[in-house]
Amino acid sequence: xxxxxxxxxxxxxxxxxxxxxxxxxxxxxxxxxxxxxxxxxxxxxxxxxxxxxxxxxxxxxxxxxxxxxxxxxxxxxxxxxxxxxxxxxxxxxxxxxxxxxxxxxxxxxxxxxxxxxxxxxxxxxxxxxxxxxxxxxxxxxxxxxxxxxxxxxxxxxxxxxxxxxxxxxxxxxxxx
Amino acid sequence: xxxxxxxxxxxxxxxxxxxxxxxxxxxxxxxxxxxxxxxxxxxxxxxxxxxxxxxxxxxxxxxxxxxxxxxxxxxxxxxxxxxxxxxxxxxxxxxxxxxxxxxxxxxxxxxxxxxxxxxxxxxxxxxxxxxxxxxxxxxxxxxxxxxxxxxxxxxxxxxxxxxxxxxxxxxxxxxxxxxxxxxxxxxxxxxxxxxxxxxxxxxxxxxxxxxxxxxxxxxxxxxxxxxxxxxxxxxxxxxxxxxxxxxxxxxxxxxxxxxxxxxxxx
Numbered sequence: 001x002x003x004x005x006x007x008x009x010x011x012x013x014x015x016x017x018x019x020x021x022x023x024x025x026x027x028x029x030x031x032x033x034x035x036x037x038x039x040x041x042x043x044x045x046x047x048x049x050x051x052x053x054x055x056x057x058x059x060x061x062x063x064x065x066x067x068x069x070x071x072x073x074x075x076x077x078x079x080x081x082x083x084x085x086x087x088x089x090x091x092x093x094x095x096x097x098x099x100x101x102x103x104x105x106x107x108x109x110x111x112x113x114x115x116x117x118x119x120x121x122x123x124x125x126x127x128x129x130x131x132x133x134x135x136x137x138x139x140x141x142x143x144x145x146x147x148x149x150x151x152x153x154x155x156x157x158x159x160x161x162x163x164x165x166x167x168x169x170x171x172x173x174x175x176x
Numbered sequence: 177x178x179x180x181x182x183x184x185x186x187x188x189x190x191x192x193x194x195x196x197x198x199x200x201x202x203x204x205x206x207x208x209x210x211x212x213x214x215x216x217x218x219x220x221x222x223x224x225x226x227x228x229x230x231x232x233x234x235x236x237x238x239x240x241x242x243x244x245x246x247x248x249x250x251x252x253x254x255x256x257x258x259x260x261x262x263x264x265x266x267x268x269x270x271x272x273x274x275x276x277x278x279x280x281x282x283x284x285x286x287x288x289x290x291x292x293x294x295x296x297x298x299x300x301x302x303x304x305x306x307x308x309x310x311x312x313x314x315x316x317x318x319x320x321x322x323x324x325x326x327x328x329x330x331x332x333x334x335x336x337x338x339x340x341x342x343x344x345x346x347x348x349x350x351x352x353x354x355x356x357x358x359x360x361x362x363x364x365x366x367x368x369x370x371x372x373x374x375x376x377x378x379x380x381x382x383x384x385x386x387x388x389x390x391x392x393x394x395x396x397x398x399x400x401x402x403x404x405x406x407x408x409x410x411x412x413x414x415x416x417x418x419x420x421x422x423x424x425x426x427x428x429x430x431x432x433x434x435x436x437x438x439x440x441x442x
Contacts, residue, residue: 015248022241028225031232040234047237051244056251063209066201069222070194101232124231138193139225140232145195163193164186171224 007068011058018055025069026051029076035101035140036080046083050076077142100136126173131166138163182207183217192221323360323403331355335415337435342419343367348435350377350415352408359408361417363393366402366434369419376420377404378428379412382438387416392424414438 009017029050034043053075061071105124124132133152137143138159149156190196191204208214326332335350347365352358361377369375375393380386391406416436418428 015245018248019241019245022244026238026240027233027236028227028229030234030237031229034234035229035232043234044237044240048240048244048247051240052247055244055248064202064205065198066194066205067192067218067222069226070192074194101228104232135225135228138190138195139228142194144197145190148195160186160190162186164184164189167189167221167224170228171220174224174227 004063007058007061007063010055011061013058021054022051025072029072031101032073032076032140033080035104036077037083038104042083043080046076046079050079053079073139074142077140081142100132101140102132102136127166127169130162131169134159134163134166135170177207179211179213183214188214188218189221192218192225326353326358326360327351329353329355333439335437335439337415337417337437339365339435340433342432343434346434348417350437352412352415352439357407357409359390359406359415361393361404361406362402363396363404363417364402366393366396366417369393369396372422373419374422374424375417375434376424376428377406378416378418379408379410380414380416380436381411382413387428389424389426389428392420393417412439 006017006020010021026047030043030047033046033050034040037043037046050072054072061068065071102124127135130152134148137148137151138145143151145156145159148154149159152159154162187196187200187204191201194201196204204214208218327334332351332353335352337348337350339346343366346367349362351360351362359377363375366375375396377390377393378387379390380388388410390408390410391404393404396402414436416428417434418425418430419432419434420429
């Protein structure tokens with residue numbers, strides 16, 4: 001999935017490469033951002049900023065440090081959390097969004113745009129509750145292993161093995 | 177390295193989520209580049225999580241690309257050769273002003289930190305106090321429960337002691353458990369003893385009249401409940417309480433007999 005050549009071209013400032021990267025990563029990145037800010041308009045603004053950052057800072061991506069997907073994930077989560085903390089956002093929305101990805105999927109009524117949402121919703125229902133929490137914290141919220149262990153009052157090692165089992169069942173559901 | 181074990185440890189999932197430390201992450205990247213099996217597994221994990229995130233996206237934000245492209249083009253137009261300007265003295269002054277402000281800020285933070293530490297200490301002291309109060313309350317409740325159990329016991333006899341010549345209005349009650357040889361003296365009806373004096377409780381046998389001391393009501397003033405527990409192994413026929421000099425007496429001072437009552441035969 002990770003196309004090293006494409007990333008290299010992006011790093012060289014190739015606009016076509018950027019467009020391709022956008023096609024590959026924008027929708028999932030939008031989902032991550034939306035799961036944190038829970039506001040379509042705001043999430044769109046952040047998504048734009050995130051992709052501008054990807055364009056501007058592409059040269060700082062280092063495949064020795066981690067995956068390109070993870071690099072984008074970090075930029076998206078940080079930008080969203082910064083927005084959540086910013087004053088104008090707090091003023092605009094008195095009640096901070098507490099929804100996690102499960103709530104979002106379960107309350108979704110318009111499936112027209114998100115092609116796979118119906119399928120996703122079905123397999124989310126099949127996930128264990130602890131899996132929903134683990135995936136929410138580790139993937140969507142960007143908690144570290146240690147922070148997750150503390151939040152869920154689980155041993156550090158269990159976070160690792162349980163999360164593996166959870167993503168494994170997620171994989172099975174996605175493939176179906 | 178056992179590849180299967182490495183893969184099933186769960187480290188790759190944390191790696192994709194970005195939940196590992198930078199060092200751990202580098203290690204995984206290193207392994208990934210050497211073992212295609214690991215790379216394949218990581219890509220599978222990525223695919224699943226990516227699908228999940230796509231499901232959360234309200235719609236496909238395709239239309240944003242156009243505005244991004246125009247922004248990028250604008251930015252490319254801007255990338256002119258940066259001109260190196262000579263730093264003017266204004267910047268030097270600004271530097272000094274900034275350091276000064278920083279110093280003030282630091283001082284403010286230092287003070288604030290001290291305040292917080294102080295209030296933390298006060299809170300801790302308050303907590304300790306509360307804990308003590310809770311422990312006291314618990315001990316009180318425990319002794320009240322014991323007392324109640326004793327009073328309710330079928331082997332406990334209640335002996336009312338009536339006021340005598342020196343203090344006709346006073347009264348007291350003895351709860352005597354003859355099985356366990358325990359006596360509780362309820363001395364609420366006794367006046368506060370004068371300074372340097374103490375009440376002494378006596379068990380009496382009538383024929384011949386023989387008093388035996390069973391204890392002092394020490395700390396009378398401080399004890400709020402005015403219930404005193406003592407041991408009584410005597411075959412008491414009556415109980416009396418006298419006022420004695422501090423430390424108690426060998427024999428009761430009969431003209432200071434405050435209350436007395438006989439044990440009725442059961």
